[in-house]
Amino acid sequence: xxxxxxxxxxxxxxxxxxxxxxxxxxxxxxxxxxxxxxxxxxxxxxxxxxxxxxxxxxxxxxxxxxxxxxxxxxxxxxxxxxxxxxxxxxxxxxxxxxxxxxxxxxxxxxxxxxxxxxxxxxxxxxxxxxxxxxxxxxxxxxxxxxxxxxxxxxxxxxxxxxxxxxxxxxxxxxxxxxxxxxxxxxxxxxxxxxxxxxxxxxxxxxxxxxxxxxxxxxxxxxxxxxxxxxxxxxxxxxxxxxxxxxxxxxxxxxxxxxxxxxxxxxxxxxxxxxxxxxxxxxxxxxxxxxxxxxxxxxxxxxxxxxxxxxxxxxxxxxxxxxxxxxxxxxxxx
Amino acid sequence: xxxxxxxxxxxxxxxxxxxxxxxxxxxxxxxxxxxxxxxxxxxxxxxxxxxxxxxxxxxxxxxxxxxxxxxxxxxxxxxxxxxxxxxxxxxxxxxxxxxxxxxxxxxxxxxxxxxxxxxxxxxxxxxxxxxxxxxxxxxxxxxxxxxxxxxxxxxxxxxxxxxxxxxxxxxxxxxxxxxxxxxxxxxxxxxxxxxxxxxxxxxxxxxxxxxxxxxxxxxxxxxxxxxxxxxxxxxxxxxxxxxxxxxxxxxxxxxxxxxxxxxxxxxxxxxxxxxxxxxx
Numbered sequence: 283x284x285x286x287x288x289x290x291x292x293x294x295x296x297x298x299x300x301x302x303x304x305x306x307x308x309x310x311x312x313x314x315x316x317x318x319x320x321x322x323x324x325x326x327x328x329x330x331x332x333x334x335x336x337x338x339x340x341x342x343x344x345x346x347x348x349x350x351x352x353x354x355x356x357x358x359x360x361x362x363x364x365x366x367x368x369x370x371x372x373x374x375x376x377x378x379x380x381x382x383x384x385x386x387x388x389x390x391x392x393x394x395x396x397x398x399x400x401x402x403x404x405x406x407x408x409x410x411x412x413x414x415x416x417x418x419x420x421x422x423x424x425x426x427x428x429x430x431x432x433x434x435x436x437x438x439x440x441x442x443x444x445x446x447x448x449x450x451x452x453x454x455x456x457x458x459x460x461x462x463x464x465x466x467x468x469x470x471x472x473x474x475x476x477x478x479x480x481x482x483x484x485x486x487x488x489x490x491x492x493x494x495x496x497x498x499x500x501x502x503x504x505x506x507x508x509x510x511x512x513x514x515x516x517x518x519x520x521x522x523x524x525x526x527x528x529x530x531x532x533x534x535x536x537x538x539x540x541x542x543x544x545x546x547x548x549x550x551x552x553x554x555x556x557x558x559x560x561x562x563x564x565x566x567x568x569x570x571x572x573x574x575x576x577x578x579x580x581x582x583x584x585x586x587x588x589x590x591x592x593x594x595x596x597x598x599x600x601x602x603x604x605x606x607x608x609x610x611x612x613x614x615x
Numbered sequence: 616x617x618x619x620x621x622x623x624x625x626x627x628x629x630x631x632x633x634x635x636x637x638x639x640x641x642x643x644x645x646x647x648x649x650x651x652x653x654x655x656x657x658x659x660x661x662x663x664x665x666x667x668x669x670x671x672x673x674x675x676x677x678x679x680x681x682x683x684x685x686x687x688x689x690x691x692x693x694x695x696x697x698x699x700x701x702x703x704x705x706x707x708x709x710x711x712x713x714x715x716x717x718x719x720x721x722x723x724x725x726x727x728x729x730x731x732x733x734x735x736x737x738x739x740x741x742x743x744x745x746x747x748x749x750x751x752x753x754x755x756x757x758x759x760x761x762x763x764x765x766x767x768x769x770x771x772x773x774x775x776x777x778x779x780x781x782x783x784x785x786x787x788x789x790x791x792x793x794x795x796x797x798x799x800x801x802x803x804x805x806x807x808x809x810x811x812x813x814x815x816x817x818x819x820x821x822x823x824x825x826x827x828x829x830x831x832x833x834x835x836x837x838x839x840x841x842x843x844x845x846x847x848x849x850x851x852x853x854x855x856x857x858x859x860x861x862x863x864x865x866x867x868x869x870x871x872x873x874x875x876x877x878x879x880x881x882x883x884x885x886x887x888x889x890x891x892x893x894x895x
Binding site: 506507508511512514515516518519520522523529530532533534537560561562563564565568569571572573574575576577578601602605 | 704707780781782783785786789790791792793794796797800815816817818819822843844845846847848851852854855856857858859860861880884
């Protein structure tokens with residue numbers, strides 16, 4: 283069971299945080315996309331692939347991050363990521379563009395200490411804010427956190443209500459931090475079930491931080507991987523029913539463009555971190571995790587701090603990502 | 616003479632091993648046993664390199680390891696086993712390696728339907744799941760023959776994912792379910808019965824019915840060998856609630872102990888998994 287700092291009450295969906303591309307039957311391929319190893323073309327993970335690695339090692343003078351076609355200049359008071367020194371052992375060119383986190387263990391953390399569950403969620407909220415700061419500082423471009431799953435509604439009403447309230451508080455704090463540290467904020471999930479007040483606060487925060495160019499923080503609220511895939515199915519089915527497209531126009535790339543994660547530059551996580559020792563995806567981003575490196579850590583989320591993040595990033599940087607092919611380097615394995 | 620004695624000794628150890636294994640399984644079976652285990656068989660090439668074999672021999676040894684694991688799973692009482700044999704992404708490898716794997720697969724698929732194969736011994740029905748049109752003709756025909764030959768078996772199910780990726784599977788399932796639903800609507804409209812508009816045209820059941828893997832329930836455990844901890848486009852939808860286990864052992868070296876460990880982990884998480892199944 284996920285123990286998450288935020289709960290999302292179901293307000294009306296007044297937001298469309300992501301610019302989803304409209305269906306265009308004339309431009310989509312007629313046959314089903316039989317791409318051999320092809321992913322979404324905007325996915326720049328392939329630029330971290332091993333053939334380039336040896337070149338990157340040689341030209342360390344270049345501070346350009348993989349896939350970073352445009353230089354993002356920080357508008358805030360923070361130094362641009364290229365100037366901040368990374369912790370020892372981490373390499374800038376191997377930083378993941380997109381990190382996703384399943385923030386599990388808040389309740390168990392509290393129970394272990396004889397504290398009420400609400401304290402656990404508060405501690406989780408603080409850990410999340412700190413995690414966002416560190417990711418932003420070290421050059422992660424997108425951070426997605428699994429705050430509330432579509433399955434979490436079955437929790438006791440008092441806990442769910444508390445989480446809703448806590449989330450409103452954290453969003454306000456986040457908005458202030460974001461203004462100072464150049465974050466952007468988006469929310470994915472079925473917002474129609476979230477309380478109206480929470481949705482209003484989220485909308486205000488998103489609007490206020492919209493122009494920022496730094497870390498893009500994505501909060502998954504009342505979200506699940508299957509929900510995301512299903513919502514694409516509904517859209518696609520309605521378009522076919524209305525004769526706008528044919529079933530054979532439904533390709534992988536067209537599908538991906540309609541997922542809720544499509545609004546970020548790096549929609550698919552490079553690294554997923556799950557705390558509390560559970561080795562499961564728990565219905566988080568399923569489509570998007572196809573090639574994501576998974577990292578499981580025993581600690582409960584409120585205890586997940588800077589050292590743990592460094593270990594996770596370090597583990598990621600040592601992994602061999604092959605995407606079904608094989609390494610091209612001549613070094614022995 | 617010596618060779619005869621060595622064979623006898625090997626036989627004796629194998630028999631003892633079998634008895635010990637059955638004893639351990641009988642204890643494990645006191646608790647809940649997973650009904651479906653999936654394997655990502657990673658590490659054959661690294662094994663070949665480590666043992667100074669040619670690449671192809673790594674895959675051959677991997678095949679023997681697969682036969683052993685199947686035996687253990689079915690002895691334990693796990694009815695469904697799914698394996699990731701060849702991804703659509705794997706076509707990216709060198710033509711020589713792809714050709715060698717295809718030849719090996721054809722040979723092994725044909726071996727599966729022989730009289731004394733494990734498939735007939737354990738009454739296993741075999742499915743080949745994926746975009747089979749991407750395979751060359753001999754392999755595709757061998758796969759179809761194997762599916763036909765084992766269609767009457769009903770004790771257990773082996774699903775071999777070949778020319779498969781999960782994203783391809785999901786896209787294909789959505790295409791088919793959308794097509795089916797829109798045909799239904801068309802028929803209702805033309806017959807005058809009319810279509811009663813629903814907010815959700817497609818639901819979870821519609822998609823799951825059209826998945827290649829609809830022949831099995833969702834896996835309880837996915838085991839990926841060689842220490843890599845990622846799904847690599849395998850059973851993404853189906854893995855939503857299952858346990859992921861990634862031992863560092865290379866696939867040809869996997870043993871019954873890894874299976875035992877995975878099952879113990881499954882038993883520890885059993886009540887959570889059952890609750891999730893009911894919610895889903």
